[in-house]
Amino acid sequence: MPGENLSRDEAQERAALLSVDSYDVFLDLRSAVGDTEPGGSGGGPRTFRSVTTLRFRCAEPGAASFADLIAPSVTAVSLNGRDLDPGEVFDGSRIRLEELAAENELVVDAQCAYSRTGEGMHRFVDPEDGEVYLYTQYEPADSRRVFANFEQPDLKAPFRFEVRAPEGWTVWSNGVGELVDGVWKFAETKPISTYITAVVAGPYHYVTDSYSRVFDDGTTLEIPLGAMCRKGLAPHFDADDVFLVTKQGLDFFHDHFDYPYPFGKYDQAFVPEYNLGAMENPGLVTFREEYIFRGKVTQTSYEARANVILHEMAHMWFGDLVTMVWWDDLWLKESFADFMGTFANVGATRFTDAWITFANRRKAWAYRADQLPSTHPITADIRDLQDAKLNFDGITYAKGASVLKQLVAYAGQDAFLEGARRYFKRNAYGNTRLGDLLSALEETSGRDMAAWSRSWLQTAGVNSLTPQVILDAEGRIGELAVLQEAPESHPELRPHRVAVGLYHREDGEGPLVRYARAEVDVDGPRTIVTELAGAQAPALVLVNDDDLTYCKIRFDEGSLATLRDALGEITDPLARALCWSALWNLTRDAILPARDFIALVLRFAGRESDIGVLQMLQAWANSALVNYAAPGWREEGGALLAEGALKELRLAEPGGEHQLAWARFFATVASSEADLQLLQGLLEGTAKIDGLDVDQELRWAFLEPLAARGAADESVLAAELARDDTASGKRHQVRCLAARPSAAVKAQAWAAVVESDALSNALVEATISGFGQPSRRDLLEPYTAKYFAAIERVWAERSIQIGMDVVRGLFPSLQDSPETLAATDAWLAAHEDAPPALRRLVLESRDDLARALRGQARDIAAAG
Numbered sequence: 110m111p112g113e114n115l116s117r118d119e120a121q122e123r124a125a126l127l128s129v130d131s132y133d134v135f136l137d138l139r140s141a142v143g144d145t146e147p148g149g150s151g152g153g154p155r156t157f158r159s160v161t162t163l164r165f166r167c168a169e170p171g172a173a174s175f176a177d178l179i180a181p182s183v184t185a186v187s188l189n190g191r192d193l194d195p196g197e198v199f200d201g202s203r204i205r206l207e208e209l210a211a212e213n214e215l216v217v218d219a220q221c222a223y224s225r226t227g228e229g230m231h232r233f234v235d236p237e238d239g240e241v242y243l244y245t246q247y248e249p250a251d252s253r254r255v256f257a258n259f260e261q262p263d264l265k266a267p268f269r270f271e272v273r274a275p276e277g278w279t280v281w282s283n284g285v286g287e288l289v290d291g292v293w294k295f296a297e298t299k300p301i302s303t304y305i306t307a308v309v310a311g312p313y314h315y316v317t318d319s320y321s322r323v324f325d326d327g328t329t330l331e332i333p334l335g336a337m338c339r340k341g342l343a344p345h346f347d348a349d350d351v352f353l354v355t356k357q358g359l360d361f362f363h364d365h366f367d368y369p370y371p372f373g374k375y376d377q378a379f380v381p382e383y384n385l386g387a388m389e390n391p392g393l394v395t396f397r398e399e400y401i402f403r404g405k406v407t408q409t410s411y412e413a414r415a416n417v418i419l420h421e422m423a424h425m426w427f428g429d430l431v432t433m434v435w436w437d438d439l440w441l442k443e444s445f446a447d448f449m450g451t452f453a454n455v456g457a458t459r460f461t462d463a464w465i466t467f468a469n470r471r472k473a474w475a476y477r478a479d480q481l482p483s484t485h486p487i488t489a490d491i492r493d494l495q496d497a498k499l500n501f502d503g504i505t506y507a508k509g510a511s512v513l514k515q516l517v518a519y520a521g522q523d524a525f526l527e528g529a530r531r532y533f534k535r536n537a538y539g540n541t542r543l544g545d546l547l548s549a550l551e552e553t554s555g556r557d558m559a560a561w562s563r564s565w566l567q568t569a570g571v572n573s574l575t576p577q578v579i580l581d582a583e584g585r586i587g588e589l590a591v592l593q594e595a596p597e598s599h600p601e602l603r604p605h606r607v608a609v610g611l612y613h614r615e616d617g618e619g620p621l622v623r624y625a626r627a628e629v630d631v632d633g634p635r636t637i638v639t640e641l642a643g644a645q646a647p648a649l650v651l652v653n654d655d656d657l658t659y660c661k662i663r664f665d666e667g668s669l670a671t672l673r674d675a676l677g678e679i680t681d682p683l684a685r686a687l688c689w690s691a692l693w694n695l696t697r698d699a700i701l702p703a704r705d706f707i708a709l710v711l712r713f714a715g716r717e718s719d720i721g722v723l724q725m726l727q728a729w730a731n732s733a734l735v736n737y738a739a740p741g742w743r744e745e746g747g748a749l750l751a752e753g754a755l756k757e758l759r760l761a762e763p764g765g766e767h768q769l770a771w772a773r774f775f776a777t778v779a780s781s782e783a784d785l786q787l788l789q790g791l792l793e794g795t796a797k798i799d800g801l802d803v804d805q806e807l808r809w810a811f812l813e814p815l816a817a818r819g820a821a822d823e824s825v826l827a828a829e830l831a832r833d834d835t836a837s838g839k840r841h842q843v844r845c846l847a848a849r850p851s852a853a854v855k856a857q858a859w860a861a862v863v864e865s866d867a868l869s870n871a872l873v874e875a876t877i878s879g880f881g882q883p884s885r886r887d888l889l890e891p892y893t894a895k896y897f898a899a900i901e902r903v904w905a906e907r908s909i910q911i912g913m914d915v916v917r918g919l920f921p922s923l924q925d926s927p928e929t930l931a932a933t934d935a936w937l938a939a940h941e942d943a944p945p946a947l948r949r950l951v952l953e954s955r956d957d958l959a960r961a962l963r964g965q966a967r968d969i970a971a972a973g
Contacts, residue, residue, distance in 0.1 A: 113179060113202045113494075114493050114494050114495055115177070115250065115260065115261065115493060115494050116492060116493045117435055117436075117437070117491060117492055117493060120261040120263070120435060121435070123174055123175075123259065123261065123264070124261065124263050124264060124434075125168070126167060126168055126169060126172055126174055127165050127166065127167055127168070127174060127259065127264065128165060128166050128168075128264070129163070129164070129165045129166075129259060129264050129265070129266035130164040130165060130166065130266060131163075131164045131266055131267050131268075131269070131297075132161065132162070132163055132164075132256075132258065132266055132267070132268045132269065133161070133162040133269045133271075134159070134160070134161050134162075134256045134268065134269070134270050134271070135158075135159070135160040135161075135270075135271045135272075135273075136157060136158070136159055136160075136255070136256070136270070136271070136272045136273070136308065137157055137158040137159075137272075137273045138157050138230075138243060138272060138273065138274045138275070138278075138280075138310055139157075139273060139274065139275050140155060140156065140157050140158075141155075141157065141223065141232055141241050141243055141274075141275060141310075141311075142241050142275045153181060154181055154222040154223065155222070155223045155232070156180075156181055156182075156220040156221060156222050156223070157220070157221055157223065157230065158218070158219075158220060158221075159180070159217075159218075159219045159220070159221045159255060159256045159257070160216070160217070160218045160219075161215075161216070161217045161219075161256045161257040161258065162214065162215070162216050163176065163214070163215040163216075163217070163257065163258065163259075164212075164213070164214050164215075165212075165213050165215070165259070165266075166211060166212055166213070167209040167210065167211060167212075167213060169209075170209060170210055170211045171208060171209065172209050173205070173206060173207040173208070173209065174206050174209060175203045175204060175205055175206055176203070176204040176206060176215060176217070176257050176258065176259060177202065177203060177204075177250075177253040177257070177258055177259065177260040178199070178202070178203070178204055178217060178219060178253050178256075178257040178258075179201070179202050179221075179229075179251075179253050179254045180201075180219040180220060180221045180222065180254070181220055181221070181222050182195075182219065182220045183195035183199045183204070183217065183218070183219045183220075184218040184219060184220065185216075185217075185218040186198055186199065186204060186215075186216070186217050186218075187215070187216045188206060188209075188213065188214075188215050189210055189213055189214055190214075202253070204217065204257060215257070217256075217257035219256075219257065221254060221255055221256070222254070223243075224254065225868075225869045225870065226384075226869070226870045226907075226908045226910050226911050227246055227382055227383060227384035227870040227871075227910060228246060228251045228254060228384070228908055228909075228910055229245065229246070229247070229251045229252075229254030229255055230243060230244075230245055230254065230255050230308070231243065231244055231245070231246060231380075231382060233380075233381045233382050233836075233869075235339055235340075235341055235381070235836055236834065236835065236836060236839055237341045237834060237835045237836065238340065238341060240311065240312050240339070240340065241275075241311060242310075242311035242312075242313065242339055242380065242381060243308070243309065243310040243311050244307075244308070244309045244310075244378060244380040244383075244395055245306075245307050245308050245309070245395075246383065246384065246385070246388060246395065247303065247304040247305070247306070247307075247388075248304045248305075248385075248388060248501075249304055249436060249494055249497045249498060250304065250494045250497070251304075252303040252304055252306055253303075255308070258303045259303070260303050260304070261302075261303075261435070262302040262303075262304065262432050262433060262434065262435065262436070262540065263302075263432070263434045263435065263540040264302075264303075265300040265301055265302050265432065265538065265539075265540065266300055266301075267297045267298050267299065267300055267301075268283065268284075268297065268298045268301065268306050269284075269294075269295065269296075269297045269298075270282045270283075270284070270286075270293075270295045270306075270308065271292050271293065271294050271295070272292070272293040272295075272308060272310065273291060273292050273293070274293060274310050277312065278310055278311055278312060279310070279311070279312070279313060279315065280293040280308065280309070280310040281307075281308070281309045281310070281335075281337075281376055281378065281393055282295040282306075282307060282308050282309075282392075282393060283295070283298045283301070283305075283306060283307055283372070283390060283391055283392040283393050284296035284297060284298050284373060284374075284392060285333075285373060285374055296373070298372075298391070298392075299371060299372065299391075299538055300538045301391060301429060301432075301538075302432050305388075305389060305390050305391055305428075305429055306390065307388075307390035307393045307395065309337070309376075309378045309380065309393060309395065312340060313337040313338065313339065313340070313378070314337060314338055314339065314340050314342070314343040314346065315335060315336075315337045316335065316336050316337070316346070316348040316352075317333065317334065317335050318334040318335075318336075318348075318352045318356075319331065319332065319333055319334055320332040320334055320355070320356050320359050320375070322359070322360070322363055322369075324369070330363075330369050330370065332359065332370060332373070332374065332375050333373075333374040333375070334352055334355060334356075334374075334375050334376075334377075335374065335375070335376040335377070336348045336351050336352065336376070336377045336378075336379070337376070337377070337378045337379065338378075338379040338380075338398060338401055339381060339398065339836070341835055341836070342379070342398060342401050342403070345401050345402060345403050346379075346401050347401075347402075350411070351377060351414075351418065354414075354415045354418050354419065354458055355375065355377070355418060355422070357453075357457040357458050358418060358419045358422045358453055358457060358458075359375075359422070360457065361419075361453045361456055361457035362422060362423065362425075362426065362449075362453065365526050365529075366426055366526075366529065366530060366533060367530045368426060368430070368530065368533045368534065368537075370425060371391075371425070371430055371537075372391035372392045372425060372429070373392055374392050375392060375394075376392060376393045376394070377394045377395075377396060377418070378393060378394070378395045378396065379395075379396045379397070379398040379400060379401050380395055380396070380397070380398055381398050381836055381871070382836075382869055382870055382871035383395065383396070383397035383398065384870055384910055385397065386417050387417050387418075387420070387421045388421070389421045389424030389425065389428055389429060389442075389446070391425055391429045394421045394422075396417065396418075396421075400413075400414045400417065402806075403804075403805060403806055403837060404804035404805055404806030404807060405769055405802060405804055405806075405807075406769075407720045407721075407724065407766035407769060407770055408460075408720055408721075408766060409466070409720050409721040409724055411460075412454065412460040412463060412466060412721065413466075415454055415458050415460055416450045416451060416454050416460075416463065416466075417450065419449065419450045419453040419454055419457075419458075420446045420447060420449065420450030421446070422453075423445060423446040423449035423450060423453070424442055424446045426529075426533055427441065427442045427445040427446055427449070427529075428441075428442030428443075428445075428446065430533060430537055430538065431532065431533060431536040431537065431538075431539060431540075431541055432539075432540050432541070433540065433541060433542070434540045434541065434542055435491065436489075436491040436494075436496070436497035436500065437488060437489060437490065437491045437542075438488060438541070438542055438543055439489070439491070439497065439500055439501070439505050440487045440488060440489075440505050440509045440566070441541060441543070441546060443501070443505045443506050443509060444487065444505065444506065444508075444509025444510050444512070444513055445509075445510075445513065445529075447471070447506045447507060447509065447510035448509075448510035448513040448514060451463045451464060451466075451467045451471075451510070462682065462683075462719065464656065464683065465682055465683050465686045465719055465721065465722065466721045466722075467510070467514075467656075468656040468683060468686050468687055468690060469686040469687075469689065469690055469721065469722050469725050470721065470725055471506075471507040471510065471511075472507060472511055472656075472659070472690065473690060473693065473725070474503040474506070474507045475503045475504065475506075475507035475508035475511055475571075475659070476503075476571055476661060476694060477503060477697075478502050478503030478504050478507075478508065479503070479504060479508055479569065479570060479571045480570075480571065480596075480956075481952075481953045481956050481957075482952045482953070482955075482956050483499075483949045483952055483953050484504060484569045484570060484599070485500070485504060485569055486504075486566060486567045486568055486569050487504060487505065487508060487509045487512060487565070487566045487567075488543055488562075488566045488567055489504070489505070492945075495909065495944060495945070495946035496945070496946060498909050498910075498913070498946065499913070499946050499949055499950070504569075508571075508659060511658075511659035512565045512566070512659055513525075514656070514657065514658075514659075515565070515605070515606060515657060515658045515659055516550075516561070516565075518606040518657040518658070519556065519561065519604075519606050520550065520553075520554035520556050521554060524550070524553040524554035524555075524556075525550065525553075525554070527553040528546070528549040528550035528552065528553040528554065529549075531549040531552065531553065532545065532546050532549040535549070543562065543566065547559065547562055561604070564601065564603040564604060565603060568599065568601040568603075569599050570595060570596055570598065570599025570600075570601060571596075571659065571660060571661055572593050572594065572595050572601075572602065572603055572605070572660045572661070573593070573594045573595075573660065573661040573662075573663050574591050574592070574593055574605065574607065574631065574652045574653060574658075574660045574661070574662060574663065575591070575592045575594070575652070575663035575664070575665065576589060576590070576591060576592075576609070576650040576652050576663075576664070576665050576668065577589070577590045577591070577592055577635075577665065578646075578647070578650060578665055578667070580646055584646050585643055585644060585645060585646060586641055586642055586643060586644045586645075586646065586647075587642065588637060588642060589609070589637070589638045589641045589642065589644075589650070590635050590636060590637045590638065591607070591609065591629070591631050591635070591636045591638060591652055592634065592635055593605070593631055593633065593634055593635070593636070594634070602632075602633060602634060604630060604631070604632045605630070605631040605632075605653075605657075605658040605660060606628065606629075606630055606631075606657055606658060607628070607629060607631050607652060607653050607654075607657055607658050607660075608626055608627070608628050608653070608654040608655045608657055609626065609627050609628075609629060609638050609641065609650065609651070609652050609654060610623045610625070610626045610650070610651040610654030610655075610684065611623065611624055611625040611626070611641065611644055611645075611647040611649075611650060611651075612624070612647055612648055612649040612650075612651065612671075612679065612684070613645065613646075613647055613648045613649070614648065614678075620678045620679070620680045621648060621649060621671070621675055621678045621679045621680065622680050622681075623651075623654070623681065623684065624644075624645065624647075625641060625644045625645075625647075626654060627640035627641050628657075631658075647667075647668075648667070648668070648671045648675075649664075649667075649668045649671045649672065649679075649688075650664070650665060650667075650668050651668075651684055651687060651688065653687065654684060654687070655683065656683065656687055661691070661694050661698075662687060662688075662690070662691035662694075663691065663695075664691065672688055672692065672709075673705075673709070676688060676689070676692075676709060676712075676713045677712070677713035677716040677717070682718060682719045682722070685717070685719075685722070686719065686722045689722065689725075689726060689729075692706060692709065693706065693729050696729075696733055696737060696964065697737070697960060697964065699737075699960075699963040699964045699966070699967040700967070701967075702967050702968045702970075702971035703733040703734070703736075703737035703738040703739075703746075703964055703965075703967075703968045704738060704739075704742060704746060704968055704971060704972070705971065706729070706730070706733050706737075707730050707733050707734060707738070707746055707749065707750065710726050710727075710729070710730040710750075710753075711730075711749060711750070711753040714726045714727070714730075714757070715753075715756075715757045715760065720766050720767060720770060723767065723770055724770050727754075727770065727771075727773075727774040727777070730750060731750070731774075731777055731778060734746050734747055734750060734778070735883045735923075736922075736925070736957075736961040736964065737961060737964030737965060737967075737968060738964075738965065738968050739965055739968040739969040739972060740925075740965065741969075742968065742972065744780075747778055747780050748780065748781060750778040751775065751778045751779050751780055751781065751784050754771055754774045754775040754778055755775055755784070755787075757771045758771040758772055758775050758798060758801075759798065762800070763798075763799040763800020763801070764800035764801075764802070765800070768798075768800060768801055769801075769807075772798070772801055772807065772810075773807070773810050776788060776810050776811050776813070776814050777814070779814050780818070780884065785814070785815060785818055785820050788811045788814065788815055789815065789820065791803050791811060792808060792811055792812070792815075805832075805833050805838075806837075808829065808833075809829070809833075809838075809841035809845070812825070812826065812829060812841075812845050813841075813844065813845050813848055813879070816845040816846070816848045816849050816879075817848040817849070817850065817879075817882045817884055817885070818850065818884060819849065819850045821845070822849070823846065823849075826842050826845050826846055827842075829841075829842065830842040836871075839872075840871055840872065840874075840875045841875075843872050843875040843876055843879065844875040844876070844878050844879035845879060846858075846879065847875070847876045847877075847878075847879030847880045848879040848880075848882050850882070850884070850885045850888060851888070852888055852891075855880060855888050855889065855892070858876050858879065858880045859880070859892060859895070859919075861876055862876050862877060862880075862915060862919070863895075863899050863903060863915060863919070866906075866907060866911070870910060870911065870914070873911060873914055873915075874914060874918075877914060877915070877918035877919060878918070880918075880919070881918070881919075881922075881923055883923055886923045886924065889921065889923055889924060890924060892919070892921060893921040893924050893929055893932055894932070896919055896920065896921055897932060897933075897935075897936045900915070900916050900947065900951070901940065901943060901947070903915050903916070904916065904943075904944060904947045909946075912947070913950065916947065916950045916951065916954075917950055917953075917954065920951070920954035920958075922954060922957060922958055922961070925958060925961050925962060925965070926962075927962065929958060930955065930958055930959060930962065933951065933954070933955045933958065934955070936951065937951060937952065937955070
């Protein structure tokens with residue numbers, strides 16, 4: 110990634126000097142098809158022509174600046190009619206601009222490269238039918254791989270795109286387009302940032318609908334809707350459900366934001382080999398095509414898709430209409446969109462329990478990120494683009510959303526939404542900083558937002574809240590207090606608006622139900638909950654009941670004993686999910702032994718009614734086994750999990766989603782000869798479980814453990830690919846091939862990812878996923894030293910996305926020993942001058958490894 114970075118200081122200097130009036134961008138994408146290479150020969154990248162006309166003003170005539178462009182070659186550059194020598198002004202990532210006038214016109218004619226890493230103009234060839242599909246993905250700074258520009262969020266401008274494409278293709282962009290004399294011409298956009306412009310092109314399957322809204326003043330808003338995917342996925346594309354959620358979301362946000370959707374049409378493209386979940390390009394949102402389900406999935410998957418649709422829709426206001434000045438305030442869009450995705454899911458769609466998923470799944474991501482050495486305040490210090498790329502993390506998204514949920518409890522929902530409405534209207538099509546939002550919220554809530562911001566947005570770390578119960582002589586609560594703690598590394602104690610719930614069995618028997626609840630402002634190390642004095646003695650005290658704040662929940666000894674005996678008997682699904690989340694945090698913190706957590710899952714998970722919670726518990730149980738259980742107990746623990754999973758699989762309702770979840774989990778933990786024979790039988794049709802439809806996706810889920818255990822060889826996997834000769838099938842096959850238990854297979858997989866850049870981003874991801882198999886840690890031992898020898902070179906030579914995938918995915922976490930920890934420390938000590946983003950990734954992996962070793966030590970101690 111040499112020369113491709115951009116610092117905050119450089120961006121600030123350029124923004125002070127320049128303002129942009131317009132972009133006209135012409136792309137010739139006819140080179141996407143065919144075997145010949147129009148852009149050159151000699152084995153170079155396949156390229157396309159990109160011509161940008163950029164009009165901008167300069168506050169200091171005579172000054173110098175630069176434009177951004179990453180391209181194999183530049184054909185011509187002219188500034189204000191003056192031809193510049195590309196060889197002199199273009200260095201591979203920047204175009205030097207000198208002697209600027211008050212008003213300027215820059216024209217850049219370049220050959221830009223198609224991407225195979227999901228960054229820039231990604232080109233995908235469908236193995237099923239040979240069709241070529243293109244789409245762009247830019248955030249935070251890859252539009253410069255497609256056209257010359259000023260690549261920073263605060264230099265907004267209107268864009269006009271024109272695209273010449275292969276015959277028979279359709280092209281989409283942010284604005285409405287039409288085909289005129291062989292060229293797709295698109296309407297000019299509103300002023301937007303470079304990173305949210307977009308182009309999608311190819312023989313996509315396209316479905317249309319429309320949305321209409323009549324406002325109080327009698328005016329009507331009409332929004333054309335579109336949704337697209339590859340032709341090969343068309344039989345699986347449930348566009349009606351996508352449109353249903355889209356319309357529900359548009360109704361919800363119009364009801365709450367009081368600002369009409371400002372970007373005309375609303376297309377949603379489900380595209381192949383996508384690195385992210387989705388991207389909020391105004392008028393043309395892009396999604397990973399895995400949100401189109403080829404086989405049976407649980408409602409959790411549909412809820413997740415709806416959440417992403419609504420998250421991206423919220424960005425049309427938070428992020429696209431009003432955009433942060435620089436990536437320091439990335440949270441201004443991502444935290445809000447993450448919160449609004451769930452808020453709208455609950456308020457507008459059939460997924461009315463989405464806050465349970467948020468509490469159990471999204472916050473788990475936040476808790477992990479906030480305990481890493483790389484944790485940072487929600488308003489982060491982003492020095493450059495590499496920092497920005499890494500800050501699309503659990504802090505910016507899930508912790509930020511959790512803190513906004515706390516803010517709604519603190520300031521009130523009406524005040525919160527009115528503040529948002531004022532924020533949109535004051536800053537439409539502009540750029541903002543933290544203070545702009547806080548001032549609007551302070552006006553509407555009457556709260557001291559500066560103090561709230563200092564505690565919640567400008568400090569890092571997660572607090573723990575523990576109940577302290579003192580009973581009086583009659584056995585009632587004499588005093589109930591909430592104790593707040595903070596880690597030494599981040600000692601901030603914060604104000605928390607929390608609900609404290611008391612649970613017991615009515616008349617000493619039956620399920621656990623809440624019989625008392627009090628809301629209180631926790632502030633400082635100890636807060637007394639006066640409202641609960643005199644209440645009956647509880648079997649369980651749940652601090653942060655209803656999940657109002659962001660904290661780690663702890664339990665007093667009596668409550669923990671109750672959970673061990675009766676966790677599955679808590680009637681409220683959100684309370685039950687919060688208890689599970691708290692127990693998982695205790696496991697990760699080496700307080701609860703991993704074998705105890707696994708025992709709780711085996712005892713109570715079968716009673717879990719919420720399918721999303723169940724699937725999360727299954728993932729946590731597997732993580733407890735792989736990472737935190739004593740190495741000497743893993744075989745026994747794995748056998749217990751497989752036995753429990755098979756039992757629940759046979760007990761589950763035939764054809765139901767719980768049956769599907771247990772089938773997938775059984776495949777994950779299957780290890781014995783009998784387990785593998787059952788999976789083989791289910792694949793071949795010689796074994797059967799009533800109601801279980803072993804569709805193509807489930808076949809691949811069963812094949813991976815068979816491949817990893819040596820029970821499915823290359824010929825079996827080749828036959829399965831012939832049965833499922835699709836892009837999805839190829840990814841599954843590559844993963845299964847890399848999973849096979851052979852030193853030669855591991856060497857081949859390593860070389861394909863680390864020593865070559867021939868694989869696309871999706872196949873890099875699949876290879877890495879298959880490479881690391883817990884069942885054969887011995888085969889991975891040689892790669893610890895190789896990893897540390899390679900990562901600096903990989904980081905320097907590959908794109909940042911592939912660099913991140915390799916550094917994270919190939920860290921020797923399964924070589925979980927003090928020796929691996931020492932090797933990591935030695936690399937860090939010897940590479941203090943390595944790029945900060947690379948060091949951050951290694952530090953995070955080191956912390957996960959150290960946490961695993963502490964958990965294993967706790968589990969060993971529990972065994973006596």
